[in-house]
Amino acid sequence: MPLLLVMALLLAGDGWAAGRHGPQSARDYLSHALDVMETRSVRRDQVDWTHLRREAFTRAESARTPSDTYPVIAQALKDLGDRHSYFLTSTEAAIQRQGQEDTFPGLTGRRLPHALGYLALPAVGGARETRDTYVRQGRAAVKEVERNGNACGWIIDLRQNEGGLVGPMFAVAAPFLGEGKVGAFVFADGTSTPWSVKNRRPELNGEQSPWGAADPLRTPDPPVAVLTDGRTASSAEALLVAFRGRPGTRTFGAESRGVPTGIEGFPLSDGAVIALTTARDADRTGRVYDEAIPPDQNVPTVRTDIGTDRDEVVKAAAQWLQEVAGGRRCEPPPAPPDSR
Numbered sequence: 001m002p003l004l005l006v007m008a009l010l011l012a013g014d015g016w017a018a019g020r021h022g023p024q025s026a027r028d029y030l031s032h033a034l035d036v037m038e039t040r041s042v043r044r045d046q047v048d049w050t051h052l053r054r055e056a057f058t059r060a061e062s063a064r065t066p067s068d069t070y071p072v073i074a075q076a077l078k079d080l081g082d083r084h085s086y087f088l089t090s091t092e093a094a095i096q097r098q099g100q101e102d103t104f105p106g107l108t109g110r111r112l113p114h115a116l117g118y119l120a121l122p123a124v125g126g127a128r129e130t131r132d133t134y135v136r137q138g139r140a141a142v143k144e145v146e147r148n149g150n151a152c153g154w155i156i157d158l159r160q161n162e163g164g165l166v167g168p169m170f171a172v173a174a175p176f177l178g179e180g181k182v183g184a185f186v187f188a189d190g191t192s193t194p195w196s197v198k199n200r201r202p203e204l205n206g207e208q209s210p211w212g213a214a215d216p217l218r219t220p221d222p223p224v225a226v227l228t229d230g231r232t233a234s235s236a237e238a239l240l241v242a243f244r245g246r247p248g249t250r251t252f253g254a255e256s257r258g259v260p261t262g263i264e265g266f267p268l269s270d271g272a273v274i275a276l277t278t279a280r281d282a283d284r285t286g287r288v289y290d291e292a293i294p295p296d297q298n299v300p301t302v303r304t305d306i307g308t309d310r311d312e313v314v315k316a317a318a319q320w321l322q323e324v325a326g327g328r329r330c331e332p333p334p335a336p337p338d339s340r
Contacts, residue, residue: 090271109141117151138172153321163234185279225317233257244283258292
């Protein structure tokens with residue numbers, strides 16, 4: 001199950017409808033769900049709502065309870081055509097609220113030959129403690145790479161990152177993105193909310209990161225190679241978009257999944273949630289994305305080679321970094337202590 005990029009649980013209804021007929025009817029429940037889609041979908045101006053509603057109510061003719069309409073709502077979300085919206089039943093939403101998706105694969109940071117750094121950023125979701133751990137481990141990995149001297153260039157690996165919560169990823173990557181506006185969410189009505197970095201602390205939707213500022217890199221504004229593949233999706237694509245337009249940046253691997261969009265969660269009266277695509281990602285130049293993002297240099301990824309010396313994507317990225325970073329002055333590793 002995909003993780004929500006933005007799980008702002010906006011109260012989209014008034015709970016169980018009060019009235020002569022007791023709890024909300026299946027028809028009212030479905031009608032409200034379709035109202036949410038029509039008013040907030042990023043594709044609201046591109047959908048034939050008369051047709052979509054007619055199809056939905058036809059499928060729900062035999063529905064007697066709100067839960068009977070679950071498959072109909074899920075299909076309607078697919079019919080929007082944004083490739084990202086989905087439906088959580090009340091049970092699935094409860095599981096997510098309880099934090100049962102709190103784990104993430106270990107962050108990986110290491111120093112490569114020729115004074116290059118490597119940082120893999122996996123997906124992250126779950127409770128605050130999990131997010132705190134992610135940011136702490138990610139920032140510690142960067143410091144460890146630079147413990148024995150500057151990294152003249154960096155590889156940021158977003159392969160296999162299928163999305164999740166965007167905030168922790170930005171908190172780790174902030175020193176690499178540069179200062180100022182690095183992107184935005186763009187909504188159907190043309191309004192937008194920016195992504196910015198101020199003193200190595202990201203701001204998303206006008207709110208500062210709760211994790212404070214990251215430490216500065218020992219080599220300011222290094223060249224960065226970003227790695228992607230077909231599993232790079234959702235919030236990982238948002239981070240990819242934030243690197244687009246950054247000077248000294250090149251992408252390697254395969255095109256991303258193709259859902260560079262933001263999701264909001266809208267709860268229904270019984271606890272089920274409509275995870276609805278409400279915004280598209282835009283880079284620092286203002287370019288808006290809504291499909292798969294191709295790399296600057298296509299390099300086939302062999303999944304079993306990731307993390308090994310056989311990884312051709314890392315080799316290609318490292319070769320480019322050596323070329324562009326070759327003229328930089330990097331501090332040599334510190335001298336060993338005098339044992340005399």
